[in-house]
Amino acid sequence: MTPALPRWADLVLIPGLNLALAFLVAGLVVVFIGEDPIRAVRILIQGSLGSSYGIGFTLFYATTFVFTGLAVAIAFHASLFNIGGEGQAALGGVGATLVCLAVPWPHWALALPFAILGAGLLGGAWAFIPGYLQAKRGSHIVITTIMFNFIASALVVYLLNNVLKAPGMSLETRKFGEGTYLPFMHEMLGAIGIEMSRTPMNLTSILALAAAFLTWLLIWRTRLGYEIRAFGHSEPAAVYAGIDPVRITILVMVMSGAMAGLMALNVVMGYQHRLVLDFVGGAGFVGIAVALMGRSHPVGVILASILFGILYQGGAELAFEMPAITRDMIVVIQALVILFTGALENLVRLPVERVFARRARG
Template identity: 60%
Template sequence: MAGPMGTDIPRWANVVVLPIVNLIAAFLVSGLVVLIIGENPLEVVQILIWGAFGFEEAIGYTLFYATNFIFTGLAVSIAFHCMLFNIGGEGQAYIGGLGITLVGLHFGFLPPIVLIPLCVIGAALFGAAWAFIPAYLQAKRGSHIVITTIMFNFIASSVMVYLLVNVLIQPGSMQPESREFGEAAIPFVHEALAWLGVEFAESPWNLSFLWALVCCVLVWGYVWHTRWGYEMRTVGTSPTAAAYAGISETKSIIVTMCISGALAGFLGLNEIMGYHHRLLLHFSGGYGFVGIAVALMGRSHPVGVCLAAILFGALYQGGAELSFEIPTITRELVIVIQGLVIIFAGALEFMFKPQVEAVFRWFMPRRSAAAPAE
């Protein structure tokens, strides 16, 4: 994200050291909270890490959640490059899931090799369409994207409740959910590994993860190595300069938001096509919002987003094991810990910047003396 980056410390420090310092601060404060409720913080950290990476199933769950966060994190970060704050990832993901469901329900008879690409297209189209309206309103009417995307989350929710309760529900069922799509689905990783003769514990981790990694590469290529990406970043940095250079702001905003919406829409691939195999009420479960924190923490770079996504995946999975092992650590406390990470890594991103800089100046006096003169 273009921000207060004018700095006199090496870039790697800004990108690597600051997030780590933020994380440590978040964990220290969480440790205090844990102490207050009378548990041992060291033990909690141990269980958290063991629960997230300690055994195969845990790794599977961690990466399953991480896949969700990569999609939504990428969605938010690409919009950041155009200086758009897309808070609508949640709604775009939800509607993207509708696209997948319609494909799954109508073309479930097709072989997976055809069906899965169709689902990818369905998710992208529906997610992008849901992002297009706020994008159009922003570009043509100046309606602020933050407001419109938030409102579109609620509209998406209402639309989906209506469809699930009145249209897609199985008659006579209590549960507002669609029927199962049938055999075709994105294979689980443990299945894929079994084909290769490798045994791996069962978990919801599926091959959408690979698609998420591909998306990372595609986003990286788009943002830094295409003309459209260049235009997008120019509009994000200075709309007037972009206009002077003959770049259409309208086009940039709309295209960026549609890509963002499509990326968010892919959440459904992991949750619906990869795991549940049917449309559930609120399957998007807040992943769209956490995507904002992931993008902030990952500094809107695909590599950073991946790492932040794995961190949040680990917090989700380790947190679940934590409330299992220590019943006094309720799910609310797990949310507190996640919230602290978000506050320190997202909202207070640059709080420790002066201190980190001071430390660097201490160790590298020459460089820091030269920097302000630049």
């Protein structure tokens, strides 16, 4: 039997090697189309981290991915593969929108707690149904969450067409009242004398860090978190210890869906100030890669989210500066990162385990 890897190797070394392989293959693709990969990397980094403007956009994208990554990570700890974050986030956006449009809020500080509640409730409710079907009917969570993504998409289209649509051609709601606008980060920093370029980054970035901390507390410092991890490691052993699998499955899915729903605060309430069609933009699926790469740990999720924020923002700058590298090429690079950190993880893990096994025997 192969001895367990040191924690640092599992959390840092293997993801780092996977990431290096992904960028190596991406560099070969750039060479194949006749461009300089060194220059491409320089533009990517400069565009995402080389200015307060780039950093603001990078962290804005990363904030969204923190929520969807934590959503997937919470489910992972119970060995549940929630890939319905896209639909749960979409319903979370509906929840936040209903709160923002319901009352002429005088200040964002009053609106925010209710928006958090609305987004979390609808996101959690959308995940409750697959969780219930898994726990009570044995329906596979992967299949049901995939299906619910499409149902959520159709439901949001219906609502924007028939219930919430603002006058005009666009599928969007009317703009929220100014009392619901979350403060932008450049405004918050400017109030204490720190200059920052105007970007969509807003107060939700701080909420994302709080969500990561609370997730850590839940999973590693509470009785419920212990039950979740025990259930994830071995369902028969958990049942033998008196843990109710139905309760854990449904609770975990509701918490996972609620976390995914909270990503809507960043886009809907913090930036667009309205609900628009397809505001999630694939963030629910990126959250799967973020959770895999971050080893379902909140710190890892934050770091992986920043990486994908760099790819999103730096990729946009790269497509502008090097037209031969299209937006589709950036998607290919992102896909390579997902491929090597997910499906091909054992390509690195197995050789690393053999190296550590030889060192242990020697």
